[in-house]
Amino acid sequence: MDPATGAIGSLLPKLEELLGDKLRKSVRKEVLFLKEELTRIQLALSDLEDVPADQLSSQIKGWARQARDLSYDIEHAVDRFLARRLRAADPPAADPSEIFGKFSSKVAITKASARFATDIGSFRQPIMELGGRPDRPNIAAPRAAGELVDPAGELVxxxxxxxxxxxxxxxxxxxxxxxxxxxxxxxxxxxxxxxxxxxxxxxxxxxxxxxxxxxxxxxxxxxxxxxxxxxxxxxxxxxxxxxxxxxxxxxxxxxxxxxxxxxxxxxxxxxxxxxxxxxxxxxxxxxxxxxxxxxxxxxxxxxxxxLRPLQKNSSRKLFYRRLFGSGDSCPPELADMSEKILEKCNGIPSAIIKAANLLAGKTQEDWHTVLESNNLADSYDTRSRYLSYTGVPRHLKSCLLYLSMFQKGYEIIVDRLIWGWIAEGFIPEHAGTTVQQLGEEYLSELMERKLIEAVEVDAGGKALSCRVNDTGHDLIVSLSTEESSVTIFNGRQGGPLPQTVGRLAIQGNNLDLPTQVRLSSVRSLVVSGDANLFSEESGGTKLMPFLSKFENLRVLEVGGCDSLQSDHLKGIGSLYLLRYLVIEGNCITDVPKDIGYLVFLQILDLNATSLKELPGSIVHAKQLKCLRVNRHTKIPHGIGKMKALEELGDMNISNPELLKELCELTDLRVLRIVIWSWDDSYDDALLSYLGSLSRQNIKSLSILTCCSLHVLDDLDAGQAPPSLKKLEIRHSTFLSLPGWICSLERLSSLCIEVYKLSQEIIDILGRLQNLLVLSLTSKHVPEGNFNDGFRNLTCFHFLSNAVGRIFGPGAMLNLKRLNLSFQASHTKDVFHGFDFGLENLSSLEHLSIEIICFNANLRVVEDAKDAIRRAIYRGRSRGANLVISRVREDGIIETAKEEDMVESEKEQDIIENEEEEEETVIKQEKQKETKKMKKLRIAKKKFRQKEKGTIRKYKIVSLHLRSQTLTLQAL
CATH class of the missing domain: 3.40.50.300 (P-loop containing nucleotide triphosphate hydrolases)
Incomplete structure (x- = not known):
C-alpha cells in the first residue's frame, strides 16, 4: 500500500499550491474536489499500510494500484501545466523584455491554462468511481486493534x-x-x-x-x-x-x-x-x-x-507447535535441522513462524534438499527482512523499494541516491531543515535497521556509497514487483513486461526493450550496462529511440553505457518534467542546448563525462539545486542567475568574472572549484569572493589547483566564512598556515599542504576545538610533535617524505583512524629508524600505512614494516586493524646479495622458530614425566599399609615410566 500512499502524498501539496494561484473558478472547483477525494483515499490507504501484503485481498490490492496510477496521472497533468507556465514565463530562446516576447508569453500561458482545465476535468469521473467502489476500505471506522492479530499470537x-x-x-x-x-x-x-x-x-x-x-x-x-x-x-x-x-x-x-x-x-x-x-x-x-x-x-x-526475544526452549516450543502440532515433540530425523533453523531465528517469534510456514508439509528429503541448497537460509533471511520491511515507517518504504532500480551488488553513490529520492518526491520539505539533510536522516535510519550497508565511508565515518546485500536485494525486488513499484528488465524475465510501468530499470548488455511497454507512464529510468537503447534512424544517425516518448520521465540515470554518444541525447529538452539527470560516458563531449528547457531539473550530474562546455541555456534551469561537471568543463556566464543552487562542482575558474557570479548564489552550501591557470590579476577577485562567503551560509569549500595560492594569506580573519565546516585546498603549498584558518570555529574537516610542518603550525591546528578530520601534507621533513591539542580529532591523514617520532604520551586521545604515508629511505636517513610513537595512540581502531619504496633497498622497507608491527603490538591499541601497503615498488634498489641476505635471514628465522617449537615440546614432555613420578610416589605410599594386621616392607624391583608399571618385592 505504501507506494500508493506515497504517490498521493507527493500530489496533495501540489494541489494545495495550485489553490493558492489565480485559477478560473471552474478549475479551482475541480482542483478542490480532487484534493478532498484524494485526502479521503489517502486515509483509507493509511489504515492498510501496516497490514502484510499476504493478508490483503486481491481486490484491495487492485484498488490501491488504481489509486496510485490515477494519482500519477493527475500529477502528470499538474506538472505539465506548471512546466508549460514556467517555460512560457522564461523561454530560453526568447527575450522576455521585448514586446513580442511578452505577448507570446501571455498567449502561451493562456493556452496552458485552457489545456489544464480540460485535463483536470477529465479526472472527476475516474476518481468518483474509485472512491465509490465496494472494495474500497472503510475510512469512517478506523482499524480495530483486535482485527489484525499477527501470527506471533501463538507465542508461548x-x-x-x-x-x-x-x-x-x-x-x-x-x-x-x-x-x-x-x-x-x-x-x-x-x-x-x-x-x-x-x-x-x-x-x-x-x-x-x-x-x-x-x-x-x-x-x-x-x-x-x-x-x-x-x-x-x-x-x-x-x-x-x-x-x-x-x-x-x-x-x-x-x-x-x-x-x-x-x-x-x-x-x-x-x-x-x-x-x-x-x-x-x-x-x-x-x-x-x-x-x-x-x-x-x-x-x-x-x-x-x-519484551525480549524468546529463550531457546520457548523458541523450540513455538516452532514445534507450528510444524508438528505439539510443542514438546519433534521427529528425531528433523531435530538437528530444527536446531539449526532456530539458531538463525534468534528468538524472534515472527521469524520462527515464517520459517515454520516455509517448511510445513515438507518431507525429510525436502528438508535436506532445501538445506543443502541454502534456500532455507535465504528464505529465512528474506522472510526475516520482510518482517523488518513491514516495520519500516511509510516514509521510508518508498525509499527502500527504490533501491531495486540498481543491480544486485551495485555500489550506489549515497548523495546520488538521496537526490533521486528528492526528485521522486519521497522526501517532503520541512521547515528548519533541507531536503538533503532529511534524506541523510532517512539513509541513516535504513542503515540502523540493517536494510542497507555502507561500502565506503569518508574520514569522518559518513557513508559515501552503500549497497543492499544479496538476500535483502532479492526481497526488495520481490516486494517492488509485488507492489508494481519497479519493473526490472534484464532479459531473464519469465513472462512479458506489464504495459504500464512506473519505474523501469534496464540491467545488462545488448538488450532490446519490448515494444509493448507504454513508455509515457515511466517516471524513472535507470540504465546500467551497455543496453541496446539505440536504433537506426533516417540518415544513419543513432538516437535514443524512446527519449521523446518518455514524456512523464522525472529521473534518468544512464551509467556504464560505453556506446553512449553525444548525439544520442538529442531531444532531451522534450522531457520537461525531468528532475534528475545523471549521464556517464567518456564519449559524451557536449549536451544539447535545449537542456535549458528542463525547468524542473534539480540535479544534473555530468561529472563522469568528457563534456567540454555547458551550453549557455543551462542558466534557465532555475530550480537546479545540484550541478556537477568534470574538472575541464567550461562554465557559461550567467551562472549567478541559478539562485537555487546548493551544490556546485567541479567548477573550472577560467576567468575572475565567474567568481563574482558565485557571490550571487546565496543558497550555495557545497562548492568545489578548480584552478588550472592563474594570473596575479585574479587575486583581487578571489579575495573578494572568499570575503563574500562570510555573508553566505557555505558549509564546504574545496579548491583544487596546480598553482600557488599565496594570495590566500592576505585574507582577513574577519572575512573568513564562519559557517564553514569543511575546507580542502589541494596541491597548493603554503609556507605558513594562513592566519584566518584559526578563526574557523566550526571547522570539522581540514585538508591542507605546507612547505615544512613546524611546531607552531601544529599548535595552531591543535586549538581548533571542533576539528574531527585532518589531512596534512608536509613537503619537507617536519619538525615538532602532536602531543598537545587535537582532543576531538578522530581521523588523521599525514603525508611527508620523512616522519619521526610525532606521537608522544597522551597524543590525540580520541584518534580512531590514522593514515600515514612516508618515504622509507629518507625516513631512515634522517631519523635513523622508524619510531613514530604509534604505541602512544590509545584509541586507535584502524591504521593504514603507506610505505613509499622509491630509492630504498628491500631491507629498509622490511625494517619499516617490522618496526610498525612491534609498535602496535606493544602499544595500547594492539587490537587496531593494521594495513601496510607499498607504493613505488619499481623504485626499490635491490641487489642479489641483499636479496640472498633477506632470504637467508628469513630461513634463519624459520630455523629459530622450529628450534623454539622443539624446546617447547621437550619442556612439555618433561612436565608430563614429572606428573607421572608424582603419581608413582602416591602409589608407593599406598603400598605402605597394614595387610592382615602385619606391616610389610617392599623394595622396588623394576619401574617402567612409559607404561606406569611398578613391580614390588616383599622384604
Missing amino acids: DLDARVEDLVKILTEEKEQGRLKVASILGRAGVGKTTLANLVYQRLNQQFKCTAWVTVSPKPDIKNVLWTMLCQISPQDHDDFGSFNVEETIGEIRKALMYKRYFIVVEDMWDVKAWETIKSALIENGNSSAVLMTTCKVSIARSSGIYR
Whole structure:
C-alpha cells in the first residue's frame, strides 16, 4: 500500500499550491474536489499500510494500484501545466523584455491554462468511481486493534505477560491517576500482538477506547484526527478542517469526563509523543494509555515493560507447535535441522513462524534438499527482512523499494541516491531543515535497521556509497514487483513486461526493450550496462529511440553505457518534467542546448563525462539545486542567475568574472572549484569572493589547483566564512598556515599542504576545538610533535617524505583512524629508524600505512614494516586493524646479495622458530614425566599399609615410566 500512499502524498501539496494561484473558478472547483477525494483515499490507504501484503485481498490490492496510477496521472497533468507556465514565463530562446516576447508569453500561458482545465476535468469521473467502489476500505471506522492479530499470537507464555500489563494499567496505587505503560522491544518480538490482547481484555472496562498507529515522521494531524474519529465517531465528518491545536482541544473535550483506554502503536518520535500526550487529559477517572515502541528514549517517559526475544526452549516450543502440532515433540530425523533453523531465528517469534510456514508439509528429503541448497537460509533471511520491511515507517518504504532500480551488488553513490529520492518526491520539505539533510536522516535510519550497508565511508565515518546485500536485494525486488513499484528488465524475465510501468530499470548488455511497454507512464529510468537503447534512424544517425516518448520521465540515470554518444541525447529538452539527470560516458563531449528547457531539473550530474562546455541555456534551469561537471568543463556566464543552487562542482575558474557570479548564489552550501591557470590579476577577485562567503551560509569549500595560492594569506580573519565546516585546498603549498584558518570555529574537516610542518603550525591546528578530520601534507621533513591539542580529532591523514617520532604520551586521545604515508629511505636517513610513537595512540581502531619504496633497498622497507608491527603490538591499541601497503615498488634498489641476505635471514628465522617449537615440546614432555613420578610416589605410599594386621616392607624391583608399571618385592 505504501507506494500508493506515497504517490498521493507527493500530489496533495501540489494541489494545495495550485489553490493558492489565480485559477478560473471552474478549475479551482475541480482542483478542490480532487484534493478532498484524494485526502479521503489517502486515509483509507493509511489504515492498510501496516497490514502484510499476504493478508490483503486481491481486490484491495487492485484498488490501491488504481489509486496510485490515477494519482500519477493527475500529477502528470499538474506538472505539465506548471512546466508549460514556467517555460512560457522564461523561454530560453526568447527575450522576455521585448514586446513580442511578452505577448507570446501571455498567449502561451493562456493556452496552458485552457489545456489544464480540460485535463483536470477529465479526472472527476475516474476518481468518483474509485472512491465509490465496494472494495474500497472503510475510512469512517478506523482499524480495530483486535482485527489484525499477527501470527506471533501463538507465542508461548503470553498469558502471563498480558496479566502483567493488565495489572500495571488497572492497579489503584494512586486513586484516579492516569496510567501510562510502554511495551519496549525490537521488531518482530510481538509488541503489537501483546498490545492487541491487552486491548481485547480491557476495552469493555472503559467507556472510551481508541487505537492509533504512528511513524517516525508522522502526520500528527492525521494521527490526532484518527483518534478523534474513534473517540467521537458520530461527529467525524467535521473534524477534517481542524488544525492540530483545534483537534487536541476537541480530544480533551471529548475525554473530559470519560474513563478512557488508548493504545498508541509504533511510536518513534519524541516530539510526536509529547503532542499526543498533551491531548490525553488527566481527569481523575483511572484512565490508561498503552504504547509500543522500539525506542528506549521514548519508553523512559512512562513505565517500561520490556519484551525480549524468546529463550531457546520457548523458541523450540513455538516452532514445534507450528510444524508438528505439539510443542514438546519433534521427529528425531528433523531435530538437528530444527536446531539449526532456530539458531538463525534468534528468538524472534515472527521469524520462527515464517520459517515454520516455509517448511510445513515438507518431507525429510525436502528438508535436506532445501538445506543443502541454502534456500532455507535465504528464505529465512528474506522472510526475516520482510518482517523488518513491514516495520519500516511509510516514509521510508518508498525509499527502500527504490533501491531495486540498481543491480544486485551495485555500489550506489549515497548523495546520488538521496537526490533521486528528492526528485521522486519521497522526501517532503520541512521547515528548519533541507531536503538533503532529511534524506541523510532517512539513509541513516535504513542503515540502523540493517536494510542497507555502507561500502565506503569518508574520514569522518559518513557513508559515501552503500549497497543492499544479496538476500535483502532479492526481497526488495520481490516486494517492488509485488507492489508494481519497479519493473526490472534484464532479459531473464519469465513472462512479458506489464504495459504500464512506473519505474523501469534496464540491467545488462545488448538488450532490446519490448515494444509493448507504454513508455509515457515511466517516471524513472535507470540504465546500467551497455543496453541496446539505440536504433537506426533516417540518415544513419543513432538516437535514443524512446527519449521523446518518455514524456512523464522525472529521473534518468544512464551509467556504464560505453556506446553512449553525444548525439544520442538529442531531444532531451522534450522531457520537461525531468528532475534528475545523471549521464556517464567518456564519449559524451557536449549536451544539447535545449537542456535549458528542463525547468524542473534539480540535479544534473555530468561529472563522469568528457563534456567540454555547458551550453549557455543551462542558466534557465532555475530550480537546479545540484550541478556537477568534470574538472575541464567550461562554465557559461550567467551562472549567478541559478539562485537555487546548493551544490556546485567541479567548477573550472577560467576567468575572475565567474567568481563574482558565485557571490550571487546565496543558497550555495557545497562548492568545489578548480584552478588550472592563474594570473596575479585574479587575486583581487578571489579575495573578494572568499570575503563574500562570510555573508553566505557555505558549509564546504574545496579548491583544487596546480598553482600557488599565496594570495590566500592576505585574507582577513574577519572575512573568513564562519559557517564553514569543511575546507580542502589541494596541491597548493603554503609556507605558513594562513592566519584566518584559526578563526574557523566550526571547522570539522581540514585538508591542507605546507612547505615544512613546524611546531607552531601544529599548535595552531591543535586549538581548533571542533576539528574531527585532518589531512596534512608536509613537503619537507617536519619538525615538532602532536602531543598537545587535537582532543576531538578522530581521523588523521599525514603525508611527508620523512616522519619521526610525532606521537608522544597522551597524543590525540580520541584518534580512531590514522593514515600515514612516508618515504622509507629518507625516513631512515634522517631519523635513523622508524619510531613514530604509534604505541602512544590509545584509541586507535584502524591504521593504514603507506610505505613509499622509491630509492630504498628491500631491507629498509622490511625494517619499516617490522618496526610498525612491534609498535602496535606493544602499544595500547594492539587490537587496531593494521594495513601496510607499498607504493613505488619499481623504485626499490635491490641487489642479489641483499636479496640472498633477506632470504637467508628469513630461513634463519624459520630455523629459530622450529628450534623454539622443539624446546617447547621437550619442556612439555618433561612436565608430563614429572606428573607421572608424582603419581608413582602416591602409589608407593599406598603400598605402605597394614595387610592382615602385619606391616610389610617392599623394595622396588623394576619401574617402567612409559607404561606406569611398578613391580614390588616383599622384604
